[in-house]
Amino acid sequence: METPQLDAAGDLRHLLTLDGLGRERITTLLDAAQALRPHALGRVAAQPLAGRTVVNLFFENSTRTRSSFHLAARRLGADVLDFDVGSSSARKGESLIDTLRNLEAMGADLFVVRHSESAAVAALAAAAAPATSIVNAGDGRNAHPTQGLLDLLTIRQHKGSDFGALTVAIVGDIAHSRVARSDIHGLRALGVGTLRIAAPANLLPAERWPGVEICHDVDSALRDADVVIALRLQRERMEEGLVDSLDGYWRDWGLTPPRLRLARPDAIVMHPGPMNRGVEIDDAVADGAQSVILAQVANGVAVRMAILAQLANRTAP
Amino acid sequence: METPQLDAAGDLRHLLTLDGLGRERITTLLDAAQALRPHALGRVAAQPLAGRTVVNLFFENSTRTRSSFHLAARRLGADVLDFDVGSSSARKGESLIDTLRNLEAMGADLFVVRHSESAAVAALAAAAAPATSIVNAGDGRNAHPTQGLLDLLTIRQHKGSDFGALTVAIVGDIAHSRVARSDIHGLRALGVGTLRIAAPANLLPAERWPGVEICHDVDSALRDADVVIALRLQRERMEEGLVDSLDGYWRDWGLTPPRLRLARPDAIVMHPGPMNRGVEIDDAVADGAQSVILAQVANGVAVRMAILAQLANRTAP
Amino acid sequence: METPQLDAAGDLRHLLTLDGLGRERITTLLDAAQALRPHALGRVAAQPLAGRTVVNLFFENSTRTRSSFHLAARRLGADVLDFDVGSSSARKGESLIDTLRNLEAMGADLFVVRHSESAAVAALAAAAAPATSIVNAGDGRNAHPTQGLLDLLTIRQHKGSDFGALTVAIVGDIAHSRVARSDIHGLRALGVGTLRIAAPANLLPAERWPGVEICHDVDSALRDADVVIALRLQRERMEEGLVDSLDGYWRDWGLTPPRLRLARPDAIVMHPGPMNRGVEIDDAVADGAQSVILAQVANGVAVRMAILAQLANRTAP
Numbered sequence: 037m038e039t040p041q042l043d044a045a046g047d048l049r050h051l052l053t054l055d056g057l058g059r060e061r062i063t064t065l066l067d068a069a070q071a072l073r074p075h076a077l078g079r080v081a082a083q084p085l086a087g088r089t090v091v092n093l094f095f096e097n098s099t100r101t102r103s104s105f106h107l108a109a110r111r112l113g114a115d116v117l118d119f120d121v122g123s124s125s126a127r128k129g130e131s132l133i134d135t136l137r138n139l140e141a142m143g144a145d146l147f148v149v150r151h152s153e154s155a156a157v158a159a160l161a162a163a164a165a166p167a168t169s170i171v172n173a174g175d176g177r178n179a180h181p182t183q184g185l186l187d188l189l190t191i192r193q194h195k196g197s198d199f200g201a202l203t204v205a206i207v208g209d210i211a212h213s214r215v216a217r218s219d220i221h222g223l224r225a226l227g228v229g230t231l232r233i234a235a236p237a238n239l240l241p242a243e244r245w246p247g248v249e250i251c252h253d254v255d256s257a258l259r260d261a262d263v264v265i266a267l268r269l270q271r272e273r274m275e276e277g278l279v280d281s282l283d284g285y286w287r288d289w290g291l292t293p294p295r296l297r298l299a300r301p302d303a304i305v306m307h308p309g310p311m312n313r314g315v316e317i318d319d320a321v322a323d324g325a326q327s328v329i330l331a332q333v334a335n336g337v338a339v340r341m342a343i344l345a346q347l348a349n350r351t352a353p
Numbered sequence: 354m355e356t357p358q359l360d361a362a363g364d365l366r367h368l369l370t371l372d373g374l375g376r377e378r379i380t381t382l383l384d385a386a387q388a389l390r391p392h393a394l395g396r397v398a399a400q401p402l403a404g405r406t407v408v409n410l411f412f413e414n415s416t417r418t419r420s421s422f423h424l425a426a427r428r429l430g431a432d433v434l435d436f437d438v439g440s441s442s443a444r445k446g447e448s449l450i451d452t453l454r455n456l457e458a459m460g461a462d463l464f465v466v467r468h469s470e471s472a473a474v475a476a477l478a479a480a481a482a483p484a485t486s487i488v489n490a491g492d493g494r495n496a497h498p499t500q501g502l503l504d505l506l507t508i509r510q511h512k513g514s515d516f517g518a519l520t521v522a523i524v525g526d527i528a529h530s531r532v533a534r535s536d537i538h539g540l541r542a543l544g545v546g547t548l549r550i551a552a553p554a555n556l557l558p559a560e561r562w563p564g565v566e567i568c569h570d571v572d573s574a575l576r577d578a579d580v581v582i583a584l585r586l587q588r589e590r591m592e593e594g595l596v597d598s599l600d601g602y603w604r605d606w607g608l609t610p611p612r613l614r615l616a617r618p619d620a621i622v623m624h625p626g627p628m629n630r631g632v633e634i635d636d637a638v639a640d641g642a643q644s645v646i647l648a649q650v651a652n653g654v655a656v657r658m659a660i661l662a663q664l665a666n667r668t669a670p
Numbered sequence: 671m672e673t674p675q676l677d678a679a680g681d682l683r684h685l686l687t688l689d690g691l692g693r694e695r696i697t698t699l700l701d702a703a704q705a706l707r708p709h710a711l712g713r714v715a716a717q718p719l720a721g722r723t724v725v726n727l728f729f730e731n732s733t734r735t736r737s738s739f740h741l742a743a744r745r746l747g748a749d750v751l752d753f754d755v756g757s758s759s760a761r762k763g764e765s766l767i768d769t770l771r772n773l774e775a776m777g778a779d780l781f782v783v784r785h786s787e788s789a790a791v792a793a794l795a796a797a798a799a800p801a802t803s804i805v806n807a808g809d810g811r812n813a814h815p816t817q818g819l820l821d822l823l824t825i826r827q828h829k830g831s832d833f834g835a836l837t838v839a840i841v842g843d844i845a846h847s848r849v850a851r852s853d854i855h856g857l858r859a860l861g862v863g864t865l866r867i868a869a870p871a872n873l874l875p876a877e878r879w880p881g882v883e884i885c886h887d888v889d890s891a892l893r894d895a896d897v898v899i900a901l902r903l904q905r906e907r908m909e910e911g912l913v914d915s916l917d918g919y920w921r922d923w924g925l926t927p928p929r930l931r932l933a934r935p936d937a938i939v940m941h942p943g944p945m946n947r948g949v950e951i952d953d954a955v956a957d958g959a960q961s962v963i964l965a966q967v968a969n970g971v972a973v974r975m976a977i978l979a980q981l982a983n984r985t986a987p
Contacts (some may be wrong), residue, residue, distance in 0.1 A: 134626075
């Protein structure tokens with residue numbers, strides 16, 4: 037399936053979603069990230085992005101993801117411009133697209149964009165100049181492709197590359213989660229064996245994906261799983277009446293050691309962070325031997341280096 | 354005319370205003386910016402500001418101008434310290450001058466300063482240590498000299514260097530515009546043929562400049578113009594009662610395609626940004642073939658590189 | 671005395687406090703800072719921190735101290751990540767320790783931390799990974815060790831290294847001052863001859879230190895002092911009822927030229943900044959010949975370079 041994130045030659049121009057990206061392109065990106073993994077904690081000797089400018093354009097707060105992209109860009113040698121939207125011309129009524137065009141005119145051609153609306157990043161990509169590449173750092177509940185990739189990389193490191201042999205359970209607020217959607221797209225592209233999503237009834241998504249099992253309780257989702265992905269519960273879900281109480285959520289959906297024992301003994305536990313300890317995950321699980329949550333964070337820098345390097349290479353001067 | 358921005362040897366020490374700077378110095382700066390233009394979109398190989406620190410000291414929000422200076426400084430090799438005044442000691446009651454002296458004591462000697470009061474940047478310059486240079490990034494309604502220079506550079510690129518042959522119209526809220534004042538000073542210094550300013554009666558400035566024509570409607574200002582500079586309407590002008598309604602302003606002063614046809618067919622259209630589309634300028638004009646608005650933005654980086662390089666060179670260790 | 675800031679080999683791993691650090695370690699740090707002093711105003715040729723990431727993790731606003739650390743780190747070649755806590759996951763309920771672990775997982779191993787609670791920085795240090803070093807940039811009213819070191823360095827530069835021959839007076843709000851505590855610890859470690867602290871009764875600390883004289887008026891503290899350290903009066907002390915009025919404070923405790931004449935004629939005047947001119951210090955004193963306040967600021971960059979270089983060297987890859 038062709039997506040607007042490819043250019044006329046079929047090369048990746050933007051990274052907007054894993055939906056339709058295909059197994060081959062995803063595997064290539066994971067391989068590149070894996071090769072960069074040892075460098076993700078320090079600067080790469082060859083600085084492929086030296087003299088390039090990466091703009092962090094975050095219309096929604098996220099210090100963690102922004103920091104991860106910042107470090108990824110710096111370790112490749114790029115300059116990073118953190119464009120502070122809160123105090124910017126966006127407040128003066130300038131359109132997103134005018135903001136983009138201005139930054140392009142200043143010589144930036146790599147943009148990392150987060151926005152609270154699902155369509156906003158794709159709209160920017162559609163309006164971008166030919167030399168511009170845009171990486172979606174999370175748009176509404178639509179997609180968070182670099183999180184999806186770092187999750188795939190973390191699974192592959194721990195469970196090998198035969199995704200067909202794996203059972204993966206994603207548990208929590210699926211409905212509002214762009215992480216869940218990107219994980220689902222990525223796992224399906226790599227041919228995951230069994231994929232289950234589990235959520236309270238009013239936190240299940242309206243969409244259905246072929247072959248994805250819907251679970252209405254956490255126990256049946258966890259049973260014999262190789263990979264358990266716990267999602268963050270946004271506290272505002274309680275105000276919206278979607279969750280009765282945090283205590284009730286913890287009782288029915290919290291990932292505790294007894295529940296984790298339903299999964300395979302060598303199952304890994306993942307979480308995109310930041311965690312609500314005692315709401316969706318227990319300390320003993322978050323910090324336990326099966327947790328790979330900090331490995332996810334380290335892989336995040338490697339994945340972002342890989343994607344920035346690939347997109348920058350496309351438009352290298 | 355001597356201005357306090359020159360040092361004892363007559364060299365440029367600060368850039369505070371184009372008023373009195375003179376044709377020769379302005380032309381030298383434009384030539385330097387033009388030479389840097391191809392480098393404005395990426396890092397300069399020789400890094401003349403390597404190891405130097407440029408401080409962005411913005412007492413008034415402006416992500417665009419701050420980003421432009423940031424990129425200009427980085428592309429010359431400087432480190433940039435974005436001194437966030439909103440969360441700084443300025444809030445704790447420290448004076449502007451104490452803030453400056455502290456940053457000087459930390460080894461910074463190039464300051465880019467924006468302030469909402471017209472006299473504030475000159476006051477800082479007067480108090481600065483001998484090795485310090487200050488670039489005015491906009492002070493009250495007084496001056497915005499780098500915007501003036503980038504406007505002159507953009508005009509020269511499109512219309513050649515014989516400013517005496519040109520008719521320039523500046524349209525909009527002249528009274529509150531530091532851009533208009535810097536444009537007027539710069540255009541007069543370069544010997545512009547005809548210079549017209551047009552604004553509603555209560556947005557005309559109190560000052561008069563010899564040879565500058567005052568127009569009370571937009572049509573007479575545009576007639577046969579080579580260059581049209583539209584200014585941003587600050588929305589707070591409506592709250593202040595200076596503008597009856599945005600609709601009325603648009604009807605009487607908006608730069609539309611029919612109005613633009615009053616100008617010369619090869620006239621260029623400029624705007625300092627951010628634009629209020631549908632208030633002072635029509636989409637078809639802003640994005641049309643005569644618009645050089647994004648060229649202004651690109652020239653802004655080159656102009657700021659040129660001025661930073663010149664001032665840094667003066668105090669090179 | 672052993673403190674948790676040393677590692678198993680007895681080397682400095684974190685800098686949390688000067689309390690118990692000992693004369694030898696302090697002197698070594700001062701010597702290193704003195705050697706870096708000429709470089710504190712520009713980048714060091716050998717970049718010992720190239721490729722390393724220093725995280726500025728400020729849970730309390732302080733643009734000055736953060737800028738000083740930023741410049742110190744950059745001049746050693748490090749990348750600096752200003753982790754903006756105000757807009758970060760800390761707001762989403764993530765614990766301090768999870769924030770630290772995430773940044774460690776991204777490859778950061780040098781943290782500069784400021785927090786409004788006295789125990790918070792030590793708690794982070796206790797939870798940090800083995801390769802991580804933490805510099806306390808001020809925690810509650812507990813400690814501000816780099817300020818203490820820069821004060822010691824400034825005194826040594828002006829008065830020589832025989833601290834036993836010196837009389838030092840610290841004047842102002844001692845009770846709430848982490849600067850006062852770090853100065854007291856440092857001066858006692860270096861064997862200061864006479865150390866006096868002076869404050870209004872309700873701004874005196876509950877602690878007592880052997881040999882430290884308590885003065886109940888400013889005049890008796892200043893008499894024959896070689897060094898006068900004026901402290902900032904937090905304006906909120908008035909709202910708390912600890913100070914009757916700023917005028918009254920100025921009358922009774924303000925450091926004026928007549929009062930300064932009680933000290934030795936060659937006494938130096940110090941202040942950690944930002945100053946409340948006309949509240950705790952007179953312009954004529956702040957800007958007078960005896961003031962070394964800006965020398966303190968310059969020494970601050972050198973001291974921070976020294977400590978970052980030493981800690982980075984410990985964990986150099």
